[in-house]
Amino acid sequence: MQPQRITSLLQGVADVRNWIVRHIPLTESMVGYDLFLKLGNDFFAGQELQLKSIYAELPYTEKTIRAQIDKMKEAGLVVQQATGMDGRTHKLVPTTKFIALLQQYHRKFESLFILRKGLRDQQLLVDTTNPKLKQLAETLYDHFYDLGWLYLYNYGGICFLAASLVQRVARAYGHDARVESGYVDIQREGVQFLLGGKGYAAPGQIEGHAMCVIDDSLVLDFGLGNxxxxxxxxxxxxxxxAYQSTENALGSMVLPTGETVTWKNDWQTPDGEAELQKYAPFVEQLFQHYVAHFG
Structure with a gap:
């Protein structure tokens, strides 16, 4: 990551922290800050704010946390309620004042940072038991998205270019990567869609499809625009x-929506190598743009 990007990120973090101290009561100390975030996160996750759990999950003594909770009660941020038949256990309930402050904090955070995970989980699905390769795929998605390669320039509609970009960046991160030619067979409930299949090219398009195989362990396809x-x-x-090469396929996965997606290579377009050569100079130009942003 470039130094200027690190500086910008740290400035954003500091801006959020300073905003919290100015606008959220009792957050000038780390225990107050951590307790505010802990209560807010658990509340919006639908979890009961049991005192016993709060004491166990924060890195402070029970005495320190209890003193901070007392201050929050006095400030009208939370109320304490007995739970259970014997009334010996207690939970905290955030007040409307607390919830309003948390919503203000959320808006401040969103104004500085993109909440990436929800969007990525919808647009990128990776089925692998290798955490490093999954992290690589997520990094590529995040960076390609930031550069506009996915939605602005729609390189995902040019599969040989997309596969070449994945290969080039993966190699820069120290991985063994190669472009494979073939097609994608998508099936669900008797309906079949072939991406790059022989005879399926639209006017002006070539037949075939390209994807990237990384470390002989992962098939990664960013060229699904069509x-x-x-x-x-x-x-x-x-x-x-997962890359599981057979005599006619590189790998397969089942999506949460029910489709079975198989990357096949029992037929390969004769135009594949020419397509890769055509885009090679452009790939290098784009890679330099990538390096300028992400190091």
Whole structure:
């Protein structure tokens, strides 16, 4: 990551912290700050704010946490209620004042940072038991998205370019990566869609499809733009599955929506190598742009 990006990130974190101290009562200390975030997160996650759990999960003594809770009660941020038949256990309930402050904090945070995970979970599905390769796929998605390669320039609709970009960046991160040619077979409840299948090219397009194989362990495909165009508009922008080469396929996965997606290579377009050569100079230009942003 470039130093200027680190500086910008740290400035954003400091801005949020300073805003909290100015606007959220009792957060000038770390225990107050951590308790505010802990209560807010658990409350919106639908969890009961049991005192016993709060004491156990925060890195402070019970005495310190209890003193901070007393201050929050006095400030009208939380109320304490007995629970259970014997009334010996207690929970905290945030007040409307607390909830309003938490919503203000959420808006402040969103104004400085993109909440990435929810969007990524919709648009990138990776089925692998290798945590490093899953992290690589997520990093590529995040960076390609930031550069506009996925939605602004729609490189996902040019599969040989997309696969070459994945290969180039993966190699820069120290991985063994290669582009494979073939096609994608998508099936669900008797309906079949072939991406890059022989005889399925639209006017002006070539037959065939390209994907990237990384470390002989992961098939990663960022070139699914035409699936969203011709099969389902909310289809993921990128998919990854375990590389399990057979005589006619590289790998397969089942999506949460029911489709079985198989990357096949029993037929390969004769135009594949020419396509890769055509985009090679452009890939290097884009890679330099990538390096300028992310180091």
């Amino acid at each position: 699936v969203r165009k011709g099969f389902r508009r909310d289809f993921p922008w990128a998919l990854g599955c």
